Amino acid sequence: MEDMNLLIEDIFQNEKLIYAVLSNLKKKSEATFKKVNVKPVLIKNDKKFQFTYEYENKVIHKNLNSIEAIQEANNLLSEYFRQAMLFTIEADYQILISKKGKATILKKKPTKESIDLSHNRKKTYIIEEGKPNDFLLRLGVMNENGKVFSKKYDKFRQINRFLEMVADVIPKIKTDKVLNIVDFGCGKSYLTFALYHYLVDILKLDVNIIGLDLKLDVINFCNEVACDLNYDRLKFIHGDIKDYKELDKVDMVVTLHACDTATDAAIAKAVNWDAQAILSVPCCQHELFDIIHNPIMIPMEKHGIIKEKLSSLVTDSIRANILEILGYSTQLLEFIDMEHTPKNILIRAIKTDNPNKDAVKQYLDFKKFWGIEELYIEKALEEKLKGIKGFSS
Secondary structure, three states: OOHHHHHHHHHHOOOOOOEEEEEEOOOOOOOOOOOEEEEEEEOOOOEEEEEEEEEEOOEEEEEEEEHHHHHHHHHHHHHEEEEEEEEEEOOOEEEEEEEOOOOEEEEEEEOOOOOOOOHOOOOOOOOOOOOOOOOHHHOOEEEOOOOOOOOHHHHHHHHHHHHHHHHHHHOOOOOOOEEEEEOOOOOOOOOHHHHHHHHHHHHHOOOEEEEEEEHHHHHHHHHHHHHHOOOEEEEEEEEEHOOOOOOOOEEEEEHHHEOHHEEEEEEEHHHHHOOOOEEEEOOOOOOOOOOOOOOOEEEEEEEHHHHHHHHHHHHEEEEEHHHHHOOOEEEEOOOOOOOOOOOOOEEEEEEOOOOOOHHHHHHHHHHHOOOOOHHHHHOOOOOOOOOOOOOOO
């Protein structure tokens, strides 16, 4: 075993591994996985070794540093497997472990020529790293050389993910006139500034963007930044979503992490404006928590943490269905990875002339299943909904 341990340490410590397969479970093993594959990956420019555990109906990944990888590989071969194939830049190694625990190592010429890090190739972002960007500099996301600060890398990814979703929307809306855009609950406005930069500086569109938030100090800060950057078609206003009446026509409404029914208020504003596009990431959804109930679902409902997630999913499903009833093509998309935030569902809706004919019945059946009566979003959109054939709240 000592020779095996030294070999594994050399391969992982000196980054020689191309690919590895651990197989042939010991009969007495209590492992529920069947096989483990290992390969090097790059995660945020950091070299890791990805262990993929293959189960009967699923796979699980672990990304480990070299020291952790050495420990894990040795443990797997000592406790679970009788065989390993290690493909390295120097040679192919086959490790065979007898019933008595003796390890035999067979060495052959290398059969793989290069290390494949395609799992995490450098992603092409709309806003690229390495190129200084005025608003990202001003908001402390990157330095003067365009290097993204490590603590802000998740924010950098979030910004680009958001812009990717906007990029998918733009071809589907009319841009031959001034676009009025409102960002409800804009906060520090990383995404609002990104939206302005993308639409004005990159796409050269004619836009007016307004950010709205309840925090006066945030609004003052954002207006100061917009002024410093000469973003003259971007302004920030202190106020509440429900009370906002400055514009009569808005083409795009953005609302990110607006709490509870504030998301519904923003969606209602957008629909009443006949907005061409809606991008909404809901947050803190409490309206249905004490309302939804179906005896069949008691195994889920009786656990608070499960019911909280369930009520959020039901709420977002209702929002999407309401938008379909009112003539929007609607998608629920993953905004950013779950490891960064649980609030990762984005509702993306595009105005069409073709309402979903089945949406009304689906909606009414869905409400009946959960024992739901009238909701905030229905009250907010009462005038629009009462003209829909077959709809009743």
